[in-house]
Amino acid sequence: MEKLSFCLLTVILCFPLFHGRVLRSSEGFGTADGSEEWGYTTVRPKAHLFWWLYRSTNRVENTSSPWPTVLWLQGGPGASGVGIGNFEEIGPLHTNLKPRNSTWLQIADLLFVDNPVGTGYSYVEDEDSLVKTDEESATDLTTLLKKLYNGNGRLQKSPLFVVAESYGGKFAVTLGLSVIKAIKAGELNLTLGGIALGDSWISPEDFVVSSLLLVNFCKLSWGRLLKDVSRLDINGEEKSNSLAQVIQKQITEGKFEDATDSWGELETAIIKNSNGVDFYNFLLDEAMDPLAVTSTESGAAVAGVATQSMEKMAMPGYSRYLSSRADSSNGDIGDLLNGAIKKKLGIIPKNVSWGGQSGLVFKALKSDFMKPRINEVDELLSLGVTVTIYNGQVDLICATKGTEAWVQKLKWKELGEFNKIERQPIYCGRDEITRGFVKSYKNLHFYWILNAGHFVPVDQPCVALKMLSEITRSPAKAPPAAV
Template sequence: MDNALDVLSSTAEDGEIEILISVYHIKMWYSLLIVLVVVLGATSQLLVLDSKKLALLKSKSAIGSKSDSERLLLTPLLEEGKVATSRKLARVRGGPFPADILSYSGYFTVDKQYNSNMFFWFFPAENVTYPNAPVVVWLQGGPGGSSMYGLFTELGPFRISPVNETLEIIPYAWTKNYSVLFIDNPVGTGFSFTDHEEGFARNETQVGDNLYSLLVQFYTMFPELQDRDLYINGESYAGKYIPAIGYTIHKRNPTADIKINLKGSVEQHVGGDYVTFLRRPDVRKALHVGKAYFQEINGHVYEKLLEDMMQSVKPWVEELLDSDYRIVYYSGQMDIIVGYPMSTLYYESLEFKDAQEYRNAPRKPWYVGDELAGYSRTGGNFTEIMVRNAGHMVPSDQPEWALNLINKITNGEEF
């Protein structure tokens, strides 16, 4: 055994389940009786994909190859009860990756009929005794954007040097105090793949089903994490993915053998060409992805979800609120993609049992030390926050304040 991470424990207790979801400037936190949703970001990527770029993105297919034996498919091992073997094989070793940063990567099969497989990269917390740290899930937007963007440019442990393609350690990485799971979602995004056209998601119900399947397998592989707080985070179009998986968990958790615990979201900004880096042979070998072609944004995934783009997830948010889940939204004051005034119109349109209390509530100042970080407004289980001097990417513009915000949420503190 390399460390405490390799010690398997019993399954989780039927305790409190908390979930936090973020994007569209919406983040969602969820517990068996209390869910918190925070929405963080908007669909900016939707606006820039013109027909020429879409055609270019479609030139690289996400259809897989059954003959690629170098891809690490973990589902068969888990079905045979070989949990220790799956963890051993999934360890990321060699290549350019630091030996002192532990991580695991590979594929979970989420649809056997079409051989649809989703890529993940998991980093156990560095500074918190394992497995005590909360778990954070990161989902990128697009649709079709790889979560490797978030890993290398927002909240992962390292970034690509713009000078020589070496890795630089990020001092404020969320992987220091949280165990972070990056997922290439939906199927076909990034390193994820399928063997059939029907394997691509066409709506948020399918997105939620696939993510739920992945999370169940993740907790089968790491059962000692089942009672940890789990935060589902993301940005841009992930503002639909997150309510989708939150709603799926809400419906399935009561009768599920594996209970899911969510709760958090964070971003940071860095530079360097991570796409070229991820296509290097030594990197691909270390990540167990075989011949899979990495795509920063997959236009085919985008195209398959075109009809889904105008379908609202608002009813799911309202049902979670009426089911006594706590929901928190935050927005950047200077976000010109999803402006705060526009966001408040959405907040005030929500119909739930404490809606009028929220609409009548005064704004409260939120301080980080001596600095005024923003304002909050609460009604019942619903809270919305405006972060001062921040744009579309709040944690990138105000990393200290964003960290304080997330810490308050995870610690159950009021703003």
């Protein structure tokens, strides 16, 4: 990893050396040594997706277990995989441009896409070109994959594993079905290795109000969970549950835009009554989480919604840190992506700023935001696709109880047998400390990650690497015993 990290640092910090960067395709550029490629793909008229592919120096060829490629999909909607997933979670460098010891590049090639169009460096030339549904996003991503994979023998040898976080899970399952359809039609030359859903917003209703019955036959909601951990009292719980019931009714009646508005009200009520609990780790205050810290002094967007809409919808959701400041040692990710990284890439249009259209992305998907995608998970399982679900123990916005609840709604014929399987403990490092649990049956796997919030690769990097190695069956040497 030292060799790889030095190479990447040289590329970023000594950019003038690479002014002669290699043109890889009509829309892509890369480093002279071929370790990276990036570019734009026009997926529709006036709609441009930005992608960035890293190749691992650990790659092993000619083995019974082919070298994997991981496509990372961020959530939001409107959060940047190229920025956040790459520099704050699993990429080769931190936001301070120092090497990340726990990068997933150790065991797989990494493909980051700013999805949907309008996210990160991706952009549209007019608002009508923004996607309105998860399926439209999947169609755009499939178009991108066709242009990257068809005719590229190296990529075709590497099975693709789609790993998603938060709202990215909804993009992942719709993409999975779109990819399978394209493969069967002979339009896409790609091997789909599997889908992994990390703390994913698959069924909003089951996070806001879970129908999973407890021993006292009460429904679990954000309010109940927060009261149990002393962040809400009985008054706060009642206010939360009242709004949650409104949301549940709106979802049942198909009033999804209204449900999105009510969801914003519910988050605001919880933050007010809990004195600022962190939605990505309910053991923390917002100000204690470097990935979910307060928005910038300029009053920039919250959950991708412009400032005027923010006052009405009050959403401190997943995309909050699009314009937030990381801790002072890492610097501001917006400054990095609009400064040194934009200069390095060299192909970002002058009038495009990283994250500049992200608020429009969330707004365009408002009617899809609260729709469930359980049926898509069911269909993937029935088609034999390997589906991995993992959840951080102390996540609130996509709490483990909610994930467990929607899993029990699956119509997958093997669910009963899956439920009977005993969980196995997960260890990482040289000690015997329990880091999590895993349960697997046929093509469904569930990981419970202890002492982790919404951002599992950040909170438990060793466990995340171990899990990824198991999911992808990477032929790379085992990752470090402890990270």
